[in-house]
Structure formats: structure tokens, C-alpha cells
Amino acid sequence: MATNTNGRTPPENATLADVAEHVGVSARTVSRVVNNQGGCTAETRDRILAAIDELGYRPNLMARGLSKRRSDTIGLVSIAMLDPFFPEFADGVERAASDLGRTMFLASTGGDRVRQLSALKSMVGHGVEGAIVFPAAHAVGDLVDFAAKEMPIIIVNDDVQGVRISSVSAEIQAGAEMAVNHLLRSGRKRVAALLDRDARNAPRPARRELGYRNALETKGFGPDQHLIIDVDNSLEGGRVGLDEALAQPNPPDALFAYNDLIAIGALQRALDRGISVPDDLAIVGFDDIEMCQAMTPMLTSVRIDRDQLGRVAVDMIRTLVEEGSVPSRRLPVELVVRASAP
Amino acid sequence: MATNTNGRTPPENATLADVAEHVGVSARTVSRVVNNQGGCTAETRDRILAAIDELGYRPNLMARGLSKRRSDTIGLVSIAMLDPFFPEFADGVERAASDLGRTMFLASTGGDRVRQLSALKSMVGHGVEGAIVFPAAHAVGDLVDFAAKEMPIIIVNDDVQGVRISSVSAEIQAGAEMAVNHLLRSGRKRVAALLDRDARNAPRPARRELGYRNALETKGFGPDQHLIIDVDNSLEGGRVGLDEALAQPNPPDALFAYNDLIAIGALQRALDRGISVPDDLAIVGFDDIEMCQAMTPMLTSVRIDRDQLGRVAVDMIRTLVEEGSVPSRRLPVELVVRASAP
DNA sequence: CTGAAAGCGCTTACAG
DNA sequence: CTGAAAGCGCTTACAG
Known part of the structure; x- marks a missing residue:
């Protein structure tokens, strides 16, 4: 803020030229000190700084941008x-x-x-x-x-x-593999993936899907044992996905979700339906948003910083x-x- | 995108002057059509538009900003x-x-x-x-x-x-009153408020506090029956607030929270402690974030659009x-x- | 309907 | 260490 010892309001929008004139130097010099380019007496510098403060000078960033492109x-x-x-x-x-x-x-x-x-x-x-x-x-x-x-x-x-x-980006694929491996190691026999419909439609196979499939294959679960359910990227998507998963002839005992939003939706619907999490169904999310820790049970997730x-x-x-x-x-x-x- | 019938890449960073020269008019005229200021033959206009497209002209917004301030x-x-x-x-x-x-x-x-x-x-x-x-x-x-x-x-x-x-802003105070009235009408006898510590320290009494107190007073609950607990604006704040509320000599049967984050933290801790929500304790949040609907039980809240x-x-x-x-x-x-x- | 020219407030070689 | 001057790419009275 401009100090204003004489009670006058400082002139609005002082320019570099105003400062220069006030101090009695050229704009070139003022520009130097504004941009810390050195090459200027300490005394000149101080006087310019004082004038900047007094006039309330603030550089016009559009002008600067225009000349610097x-x-x-x-x-x-x-x-x-x-x-x-x-x-x-x-x-x-x-x-x-x-x-x-x-x-x-x-x-x-x-x-x-x-x-x-x-x-x-x-x-x-x-x-x-x-x-x-x-x-x-x-x-x-x-x-x-x-x-x-x-x-x-x-x-x-x-x-x-x-x-x-x-x-x-993050090591999405590795994260998906970690998640699925964790489920498998903890004794789950059938892991379903709730994936974002839009991401799945991308030209290239999405990383989470690759990670999911890789982890399963590595443990001897062939493609016929993969279960991928496309859902909307929302709480509701998770809810619908849970229903769809459990409607399968051979329903999963574990869910790997595209992200926490979907995981939380699925978790909620599972609890609603009286399914015990994690006893009957384990759920892993992705991203690790803060709300994972507000759930009961708290949500396991793959953390992206x-x-x-x-x-x-x-x-x-x-x-x-x-x-x-x-x-x-x-x-x-x-x-x-x-x-x-x- | 510039159409480019002859295979040459369009010159980078065409300026208004470039367009003007290309068409054979002045910059003034080009500026007119760029800014839809009319006053220009349809034919001239079309030629300028074509040139803009061909040269890939895009206005330099810093220059424009500088002159228009x-x-x-x-x-x-x-x-x-x-x-x-x-x-x-x-x-x-x-x-x-x-x-x-x-x-x-x-x-x-x-x-x-x-x-x-x-x-x-x-x-x-x-x-x-x-x-x-x-x-x-x-x-x-x-x-x-x-x-x-x-x-x-x-x-x-x-x-x-x-x-x-x-x-x-929103009708915060009215919303707080609605929330507390709702709790009272549903038979709650002791309503505590979990308020954001920082907001409470503001020079003026915060709206939620006013609403809370008004609602209570109106129903005949004097200041000695108000219970305000200052908490951090976070999930953890809600958790700590719940504990603090229940540690009271005369613990509340209802909670009005500063926002949903705090309400969710309190809800979680209540469930953790085996307290039945809403039977033993009713909870109302504020804002109505999407996660209110992901809780079990779902969270009552004051919606701000x-x-x-x-x-x-x-x-x-x-x-x-x-x-x-x-x-x-x-x-x-x-x-x-x-x-x-x- | 259109043009020539000044001006917006900076930066930056170029000199000295 | 400092200055005079051109230039960045627009807009806008002012003319015609």
C-alpha cells in the first residue's frame, strides 16, 4: 500500500514513466529495478523504490506481456x-x-x-x-x-x-496391479472391475484395465474369469455397478473400482443390501480422496499424490x-x- | 483451425496488420469485423473473415487489453x-x-x-x-x-x-434456523452446534451461530441450554467435536454442524462409538455436498446452490x-x- | 463505409 | 551506470 503522508490520495495507476519522472531518471532505469536486473546505484535504487511505494506503482502486466510476448x-x-x-x-x-x-x-x-x-x-x-x-x-x-x-x-x-x-501421470497400471494382487493375496477368488465407461472407450486400453487383467493372468485367472463392468463416473455409477456385479451368475467376492467415487457408491449400495464389507465383499478404490477415511468401513485405495x-x-x-x-x-x-x- | 489448401503451414502469429495487408484494407476495418462492430460491406467482411481463417489469425489479447485497459x-x-x-x-x-x-x-x-x-x-x-x-x-x-x-x-x-x-451469499442464518427448528420439531431436546473455530473468531457473530441461537430461544431454550463446540473445519474436527459433545454432563441428542465435512466426521465417529444415528443422535450438516448421499444413514443438510x-x-x-x-x-x-x- | 495515426505501458537492443 | 527511441499488436477518436 502506498504510504501517504500528506493526506492526498495517491494518483491512480501510476506508470513506469510517472515513477521515472518523479525520481528524475529514465524509464529504462526504473524498469531495471522493478525487474531486479541490477546495474544501478544502491542510492538510485532506493529512491526509485521509495517512489514506487509513494506513487503506488504497480506494473501493467498486459503491457509487459505485450512486449515480452x-x-x-x-x-x-x-x-x-x-x-x-x-x-x-x-x-x-x-x-x-x-x-x-x-x-x-x-x-x-x-x-x-x-x-x-x-x-x-x-x-x-x-x-x-x-x-x-x-x-x-x-x-x-x-x-x-x-x-x-x-x-x-x-x-x-x-x-x-x-x-x-x-x-x-501416475503409475496407474502398476497401481491397479497392486490393488488386484492385494485382493488375490488376501484370498479373494473372483475380482470384478468397475471401470469408467468413457475411459474404456478411449482409443487405447485404459491403464487400470491393463493392470487388472495382468494381475489376474499372472495368478492364473484367464480372460474368461475377468469381469469388467462399465459404469458412469459417479456415485450412482458405483451403485449400479454393484447391483450389476451381484446379478452375475458367479458373483464376485471383491471389487476393484476405477476411482473412489465409484467405489464409495458401490460400498454404499452393498451395505444397503446387507452385504458385509469386507467379509462378503472386499472393495478397493483409486485416488485416495479424503472421503475414503470417512466411510465405515474405511476404504482401501490406491493413492495418487x-x-x-x-x-x-x-x-x-x-x-x-x-x-x-x-x-x-x-x-x-x-x-x-x-x-x-x- | 486454418484451412490450408496448398499444404504450406500457415505463418505463425499473424497480426491484425497482416490480415489487413493480405486483404488490402486498413487495420481499422479488420478490427471492426473482428469485434463485430458492423459498418462494413458484407463483401469486405467476408474477405476479411476468409483471410483471418487462412492466416490463422488470433487476436493478441494482451495488446487488446493494453489499449482497452x-x-x-x-x-x-x-x-x-x-x-x-x-x-x-x-x-x-x-x-x-x-x-x-x-x-x-x-x-x-x-x-x-x-x-x-x-x-x-x-x-x-x-x-x-x-x-x-x-x-x-x-x-x-x-x-x-x-x-x-x-x-x-x-x-x-x-x-x-x-x-x-x-x-x-446464501440465507445462512435462515438455513441454520430451519435446521435447528427441524431438529426441535422432531422431538430433540438438546441440540449442540459444531461450529468452525475460524468463522467464530470473525469480528461479527457468524450467521450459523445466530440462527442456532435464535431457533433455540424461540422455542424457549435459554442461553444456558445452548451448547456450542468450536472445531476445526475438517473431518477430524467433526470427529473431535462429537467426542467433546458426548463428554458433556448433559450430552446432546442432536447435532447441527457448520458444514457437511464436519457433520460427516461427527457421523462417522458416532457410528464408530456404537451410537445409533438418528435414534440416539440426529445430525444435520450444511452445504449439501454430494457425499451426503453416500453416507449410511444419508445426511440431512441445508442445501446451498x-x-x-x-x-x-x-x-x-x-x-x-x-x-x-x-x-x-x-x-x-x-x-x-x-x-x-x- | 474506410483510412492514417496516436496511444495504451511496458521491454530491450543500441549507445554512450 | 544510465538514456533516447523503437516496437510489441491492438483500439479509437478524428477525418474524409
Whole structure:
């Protein structure tokens, strides 16, 4: 805040030129101290700093961005803010960005290609340094275009193969294997998977499905013993999935869910139906959202460090800007064993 | 995307001047059609549009912002993205903003005054049209300053009294009264409130506390029969609060919680301790997050339409920009009765 | 209906 | 260590 010893309100929107004039130096010099570029007497520097404070000078970031062709901002393009995965990830992005002095743009696409495109265009126009994006279905092509000629892009997702964009993700497949192995080792004989319908429709087999199948095969359960149920990515999807699983001729004694939301829906419906969890049915979720610990029984889940994922994404953007390329990264996951699948 | 009939990649970063030259008109005219300002032959217009497409022209929003002194963006400054209240609100803001052709900046302060200040400064620098902010504790003064001389601000919160900034909020106090009345009407004799410690420390008595006390007084329960327990705003806060409530000489048969997170924590701990909900203890939450419906028993809660709240906030920003002032608004809430407090 | 030109507030070679 | 000046890519009175 501007100190204001004489009671006048400070002039609004002082510019670099105003500061320069007030001190009696050129704008060049003021710009130097504002940007900490050194090369300036300590005394000049102090006088400029004092003037900045007195006039309440605050740089016009649009002007700076226009001349630097970059605005010290980064973009985050999500699919759904309501997905429980999102807030912690976004928080990691925001903090990492803010630590670098970057401000964050946020847009949500609902998985729609048109909205994704307009979000990206806007961000390019605003001179973002780079964008972190959860790709909308069937719209990775647009991302490739943007990444090629407009701005650095990091994809959050590892299901996109054969595409020349770096991505940050977690060891989803390994996590799925851990989960299923854990169920098998604890004596379960028939493990069903409740998978997100949309993710399953992706061009490439989703990682969770691969992990599920691998784990089963390794233990001698052939494809005829795999049971995959496609569900909506929601609590209700989990509920419906549970019903569908139990309607099978040979119903499962364990459930591996696409994420915690689905797992919680399934858990709830199981309890409603008087099924004992974990005695009659073990359940494992994915992500490890906080609500896993609010369930009775508490939900076993594969933990993704979403905060860390967000921070890494920002770091990758920076590397991409500085070096022109950056290797994709996959963070480890961790099986958190709780009462729903001990 | 630029159509590209001849196989050449379109030149990167075409400018208004490039388009103008390509068509053989002045930048002024191109600017007109880009901004739909009319006053231009349909034929000229079509040729310009074609050139824009061909050259892949996309306006430089920093340049536009610099000359208009406004960047067609709006800011959202939250306290915590991890608060379950946030995502749905932010989604409402984002959609409403996007419907108006605005892109959204997002910053999170953790309730810290310094971070709030730097978020606001950055947003001013980027020429946001206005900011929607969840005020950090004891930092409303900064908001008043910014609102007075920097940019339109809407506060999300109605606990800030006597301050010349418009706010958007919900009928919190009425909602609290509804909740407590409901408990009383259903025969409960002793209702405790689990309130957020931080909100209670606010300069003004929090709305939920007022509602709680009013409802009790109205039914003849004097202050000596009020039981308020300060807790952290978290699942764990709810758990600790439940224990503390039951440790009272005269333990409650009903709980009114500050929000669903706290209510869920309390519910969980109650079930853990073998207390029957709702038979021995009824519980009512606040906000009505989706997870209320995943509990067993499902949680009764006071619903705030957070999506709507976000949309209204954006609308208020627009009115504030256009008219110079806007009345504060308070949206209605609704008691959603479920099994935890039938 | 359209153009020439100034201006928005910075940064940045280029000089000195 | 510091300055004069061009340039970033738009918008917008002002003319015609």
C-alpha cells in the first residue's frame, strides 16, 4: 500500500514513466529495478523504490506481456472441476505457479472439444507460458496442433500414446496391479472391475484395465474369469455397478473400482443390501480422496499424490519453456490398505 | 483451425496488420469485423473473415487489453480449493464467465493476507474486469482499498458487515434456523452446534451461530441450554467435536454442524462409538455436498446452490462494471431431509 | 463505409 | 551506470 503522508490520495495507476519522472531518471532505469536486473546505484535504487511505494506503482502486466510476448501466466484446462481428483491437483498447480510468480488461468471443458479449443485460444491470446490440460475425448489432435505451433502443453493423462506431447501421470497400471494382487493375496477368488465407461472407450486400453487383467493372468485367472463392468463416473455409477456385479451368475467376492467415487457408491449400495464389507465383499478404490477415511468401513485405495502431480506439471512446463522439450513423467502410487479390503 | 489448401503451414502469429495487408484494407476495418462492430460491406467482411481463417489469425489479447485497459477476464480468489464448497462454486463462476466470453484467473490464498494481496495485485495488473473473492481473515480492509481504487470486487460471504463492498451469499442464518427448528420439531431436546473455530473468531457473530441461537430461544431454550463446540473445519474436527459433545454432563441428542465435512466426521465417529444415528443422535450438516448421499444413514443438510451462487457472482461483477454499483444478494437455501435427521 | 495515426505501458537492443 | 527511441499488436477518436 502506498504510504501517504500528506493526506492526498495517491494518483491512480501510476506508470513506469510517472515513477521515472518523479525520481528524475529514465524509464529504462526504473524498469531495471522493478525487474531486479541490477546495474544501478544502491542510492538510485532506493529512491526509485521509495517512489514506487509513494506513487503506488504497480506494473501493467498486459503491457509487459505485450512486449515480452509472454505474460507470466500458466493455464490449467480441466475436464470437470467436480471430479474429486481435481481440487487437490489444481491446488498443487496453483501453489507451484504462485511460487514461480505465475498467475493461473483456469478453464473447464466438460470434455467438449469446442470448449477445449476456445479455452486454448484464449490462453494463447493472453500469452500463457504454457498450459496443463486434461484432454477432452477425441480432441488430442487439437492439442498436438497447439503444442506444435502455439504454446507449450503438458497433458495430464497417460492413456494418450503415440503423440508428441509430454505428459505427467501416475503409475496407474502398476497401481491397479497392486490393488488386484492385494485382493488375490488376501484370498479373494473372483475380482470384478468397475471401470469408467468413457475411459474404456478411449482409443487405447485404459491403464487400470491393463493392470487388472495382468494381475489376474499372472495368478492364473484367464480372460474368461475377468469381469469388467462399465459404469458412469459417479456415485450412482458405483451403485449400479454393484447391483450389476451381484446379478452375475458367479458373483464376485471383491471389487476393484476405477476411482473412489465409484467405489464409495458401490460400498454404499452393498451395505444397503446387507452385504458385509469386507467379509462378503472386499472393495478397493483409486485416488485416495479424503472421503475414503470417512466411510465405515474405511476404504482401501490406491493413492495418487495429486498435489505433487500438479507441482510436477508446472515444473515440466517450465522445463519445456527453457529447454524446448521435457521427458514425460510418471509418479509412483501407493496402496493404502484400510478396512474395506484388509 | 486454418484451412490450408496448398499444404504450406500457415505463418505463425499473424497480426491484425497482416490480415489487413493480405486483404488490402486498413487495420481499422479488420478490427471492426473482428469485434463485430458492423459498418462494413458484407463483401469486405467476408474477405476479411476468409483471410483471418487462412492466416490463422488470433487476436493478441494482451495488446487488446493494453489499449482497452481491460482484458475480458475475471478473477476468482479462493481461500481453499480443498474445501468441498469450492469446486461447484468455481464451476458456476467459470461457466458464467465463459458464457460472457471471459476467461478466468484463479488464485488461492489459504486465508493468508499477503497471498490475498499479491493475488489481487496480479489480477489488477492483468486488467481483470473484476474479482470475486472469499476474503482472508482480517484482510477485508485490503479488499475495501482495492474496490475503492483498483477494480470491482464482489465478496462471497455475508459475515462482513459495515463494509462498502457488495457481497453474494446464501440465507445462512435462515438455513441454520430451519435446521435447528427441524431438529426441535422432531422431538430433540438438546441440540449442540459444531461450529468452525475460524468463522467464530470473525469480528461479527457468524450467521450459523445466530440462527442456532435464535431457533433455540424461540422455542424457549435459554442461553444456558445452548451448547456450542468450536472445531476445526475438517473431518477430524467433526470427529473431535462429537467426542467433546458426548463428554458433556448433559450430552446432546442432536447435532447441527457448520458444514457437511464436519457433520460427516461427527457421523462417522458416532457410528464408530456404537451410537445409533438418528435414534440416539440426529445430525444435520450444511452445504449439501454430494457425499451426503453416500453416507449410511444419508445426511440431512441445508442445501446451498453453489453453482448458482457462482453464476450470480459473475452477474454482479458485470452489473458493477456497467452501473458502478450493485446491491448485495442472498440466495435462498433449502433443508434437505434425509435419514440422519428425519 | 474506410483510412492514417496516436496511444495504451511496458521491454530491450543500441549507445554512450 | 544510465538514456533516447523503437516496437510489441491492438483500439479509437478524428477525418474524409
